[in-house]
Amino acid sequence: MAKPKVGYTRRSLLKTGGAALAASTLPAPMLWAQDTKNIVLRQFGTGVSNLNDVANKVKEDLGFTLEMTALDSDSVTQRAATQPDSFDIADIEYWICKKVWPTGNLQAMDTSKIANYDKIVGIFRSGKLTPESEIAQGTAPHTVGFVDGPDGTSFASEETGWMTLIPTIYNADTLGIRPDLIGRPIESWTELLNPEFKGKASILDISSIGIMDMAMVCEAMGEIQYGDKGNMTREEIDKTMAIFTEAKRNGQFRAFWKTFDESVNLMASGEVVIQSMWSPAITAVKSRGIPCVYQPLKEGYRSWGGGIGLSSSLSGMELDAAYDYINWYLSGWVGGYLMRQGYYSAVPETSKDFMSENEWGYWFEGKEATDVITSPTGDTLAQAGETRDGGSFYDRMGAVACWNAVMDENQYMVRKWNEFIAA
Amino acid sequence: MQLKNRHIVGWLEAAPLAVVLLGFLIAPIIMIVIVSFWGATEFSIYPAFQFDNYEFLFGSPVTYRVFGATLKYAFITWALTLAIGFTVAYFLAFHVRSLTMQIALFLVCTIPFWTSNIIRMISWIPFLGRNGIANQTLISWGVIDEPLEWLLYSDFAVILAFVHLYTLFMVVPIFNTMMRIDKSLLEAARDNGASGFQTLVHVIIPLTKPGIMIGTIFVVTLVMGDFITVRFMSGSQRANVGRLISNDIGLLQYPSAAATAVVLLCTVLIVIAILLRFVNIRKEL
Numbered sequence: 126m127a128k129p130k131v132g133y134t135r136r137s138l139l140k141t142g143g144a145a146l147a148a149s150t151l152p153a154p155m156l157w158a159q160d161t162k163n164i165v166l167r168q169f170g171t172g173v174s175n176l177n178d179v180a181n182k183v184k185e186d187l188g189f190t191l192e193m194t195a196l197d198s199d200s201v202t203q204r205a206a207t208q209p210d211s212f213d214i215a216d217i218e219y220w221i222c223k224k225v226w227p228t229g230n231l232q233a234m235d236t237s238k239i240a241n242y243d244k245i246v247g248i249f250r251s252g253k254l255t256p257e258s259e260i261a262q263g264t265a266p267h268t269v270g271f272v273d274g275p276d277g278t279s280f281a282s283e284e285t286g287w288m289t290l291i292p293t294i295y296n297a298d299t300l301g302i303r304p305d306l307i308g309r310p311i312e313s314w315t316e317l318l319n320p321e322f323k324g325k326a327s328i329l330d331i332s333s334i335g336i337m338d339m340a341m342v343c344e345a346m347g348e349i350q351y352g353d354k355g356n357m358t359r360e361e362i363d364k365t366m367a368i369f370t371e372a373k374r375n376g377q378f379r380a381f382w383k384t385f386d387e388s389v390n391l392m393a394s395g396e397v398v399i400q401s402m403w404s405p406a407i408t409a410v411k412s413r414g415i416p417c418v419y420q421p422l423k424e425g426y427r428s429w430g431g432g433i434g435l436s437s438s439l440s441g442m443e444l445d446a447a448y449d450y451i452n453w454y455l456s457g458w459v460g461g462y463l464m465r466q467g468y469y470s471a472v473p474e475t476s477k478d479f480m481s482e483n484e485w486g487y488w489f490e491g492k493e494a495t496d497v498i499t500s501p502t503g504d505t506l507a508q509a510g511e512t513r514d515g516g517s518f519y520d521r522m523g524a525v526a527c528w529n530a531v532m533d534e535n536q537y538m539v540r541k542w543n544e545f546i547a548a
Numbered sequence: 549m550q551l552k553n554r555h556i557v558g559w560l561e562a563a564p565l566a567v568v569l570l571g572f573l574i575a576p577i578i579m580i581v582i583v584s585f586w587g588a589t590e591f592s593i594y595p596a597f598q599f600d601n602y603e604f605l606f607g608s609p610v611t612y613r614v615f616g617a618t619l620k621y622a623f624i625t626w627a628l629t630l631a632i633g634f635t636v637a638y639f640l641a642f643h644v645r646s647l648t649m650q651i652a653l654f655l656v657c658t659i660p661f662w663t664s665n666i667i668r669m670i671s672w673i674p675f676l677g678r679n680g681i682a683n684q685t686l687i688s689w690g691v692i693d694e695p696l697e698w699l700l701y702s703d704f705a706v707i708l709a710f711v712h713l714y715t716l717f718m719v720v721p722i723f724n725t726m727m728r729i730d731k732s733l734l735e736a737a738r739d740n741g742a743s744g745f746q747t748l749v750h751v752i753i754p755l756t757k758p759g760i761m762i763g764t765i766f767v768v769t770l771v772m773g774d775f776i777t778v779r780f781m782s783g784s785q786r787a788n789v790g791r792l793i794s795n796d797i798g799l800l801q802y803p804s805a806a807a808t809a810v811v812l813l814c815t816v817l818i819v820i821a822i823l824l825r826f827v828n829i830r831k832e833l
Contacts, residue, residue: 199798199799202800206592207592324697327783330784332799373785378785379701379783379785380782380783380785381784381785382784383784394674394680395677536588536589539799539801540804543792543796543799546784546791546795547610547613547792547795548610
């Protein structure tokens with residue numbers, strides 16, 4: 126390490142020159158103050174959107190430092206609820222928000238400070254994707270998206286100008302299948318428990334999400350009519366678990382998975398031919414050259430959404446920086462990055478500028494790819510002529526049957542889930 | 549005066565160990581016992597004195613099945629590791645003549661243990677899978693027509709991994725006690741006309757008991773406390789008590805996890821107490 130020198134050296138001149146050049150050529154909305162550089166915002170959340178590329182781009186565009194911590198959803202919930210001073214920005218899912226908001230650890234955000242607020246898709250505002258859409262069951266984002274005022278503690282039923290989370294990322298989930306090993310069309314959630322796939326099925330061992338997949342299956346089988354899949358009664362939970370426990374004892378499942386990698390390996394190795402899966406896991410299987418389809422099903426999708434919330438302890442310059450960050454987040458670069466992985470951005474139209482016409486057509490409009498589609502990291506995901514499973518944004522998000530949810534009987538469900546895993 | 553000094557020195561000498569044991573063994577266990585009576589909400593735990601956790605634990609048939617499975621894994625693994633471990637130790641101690649060779653071969657046994665536990669376990673998965681090496685080889689030999697499903701994600705896979713992981717814990721103490729058997733005893737047995745088998749049964753096994761017992765305690769406690777092997781090798785399809793606890797922790801139900809841990813601790817202590825009825829280890833050490 127060279128000692129710091131007083132005065133200009135060739136090296137320091139080069140450095141400042143480069144920075145000045147970058148500043149003048151990048152039309153980024155910067156608070157060009159020396160202080161901004163010293164701001165550090167601590168963000169934590171699930172792995173989905175806690176990407177180092179985002180932190181690097183923030184440093185480049187906005188000047189301040191974003192520290193990312195990725196945790197699993199249970200730990201995220203616990204931390205948001207119990208350690209408010211350990212973070213500035215919480216990147217959480219809407220159902221986690223429902224649990225955490227009452228603790229008062231997050232502050233509502235003034236939508237008048239959000240430049241692209243009017244362009245945020247309807248799901249997160251009125252709850253309706255298009256004016257004709259029906260609102261799905263479960264913890265739909267708009268039901269926990271607004272509070273009455275800056276200090277509001279209960280959720281408002283309509284847009285109030287004070288948002289709990291700024292939506293960032295969401296998707297519609299369904300079953301993943303290996304079309305080459307199944308060899309016939311799959312159209313319904315009931316196929317997960319079809320004896321034809323005995324020993325070749327799997328579901329995920331994360332209770333809050335797994336229970337929803339189970340409910341989709343039981344409802345599709347006509348075994349149970351749920352009042353609200355997102356808020357089951359004890360009897361509904363018992364019945365659901367009984368059906369799946371019986372299937373488990375009969376050897377329907379090859380394995381359960383808990384992490385992303387496990388789901389990829391089960392599918393890629395052919396141990397499993399049908400299972401609950403997440404979009405990027407399908408991508409990962411495909412990038413190994415193995416056919417894998419994110420199968421749209423007639424009963425609809427199980428959907429989830431995430432957003433960023435601000436810690437109630439944020440104030441002053443840090444709070445301004447956080448608003449800058451949110452505005453930057455919705456301005457398109459991140460959206461384009463996430464959409465090229467198969468997720469959706471809350472403000473799709475700004476993301477369009479950061480995607481090629483081919484990418485936009487493939488990922489958003491459900492059109493045939495006109496050229497090779499690659500992921501942000503460079504893996505080939507689709508060839509020219511292929512279309513996205515499930516079609517366009519409106520086809521997919523318009524067919525959501527329920528949202529990931531947290532139930533009133535959550536603790537009971539969790540205990541039953543534990544029994545199911547151990548059964 | 550002299551006597552009093554000796555007392556103080558004695559206490560001082562014992563103090564470091566006592567402090568370590570108190571701080572890192574006794575205190576955590578007391579803490580676990582206390583928390584096992586607490587209550588939990590979805591994301592926090594609160595102090596209380598309630599029997600809910602134990603009630604739920606003993607009230608659920610799943611608990612008994614899982615404890616049964618845990619004991620089953622422990623027993624089968626123990627029997628297999630003992631058979632293999634004893635054979636290996638016997639070979640090393642009595643068939644290999646030179647000390648250098650004994651040490652060299654013993655070190656060879658430990659080589660797999662230079663890698664991580666998890667790696668050794670996970671490397672079985674591609675080997676045993678439906679399209680894995682084992683199945684492909686058997687099919688190409690014409691032994692089977694269809695892949696064997698029970699090779700992976702089954703009790704077989706779990707026990708295979710346990711045996712693979714823990715046999716060394718049986719080999720080491722048995723080898724150690726065998727090396728201390730006075731060779732002249734074996735000569736005496738032979739001089740008195742005992743066959744090789746009689747020597748084994750009447751001389752070697754009784755003298756190796758402490759080693760067997762130490763190995764047994766290692767293997768039984770390791771298997772009963774394990775959760776990750778069961779999770780990976782059974783593809784989460786089977787459960788033992790460790791998995792119940794880890795599931796609870798994953799769902800932030802610490803009091804419930806603590807209650808299960810207390811019951812598991814008692815079970816293991818009872819098992820070890822029974823084992824110690826058979827052999828007095830302290831006498832032999």
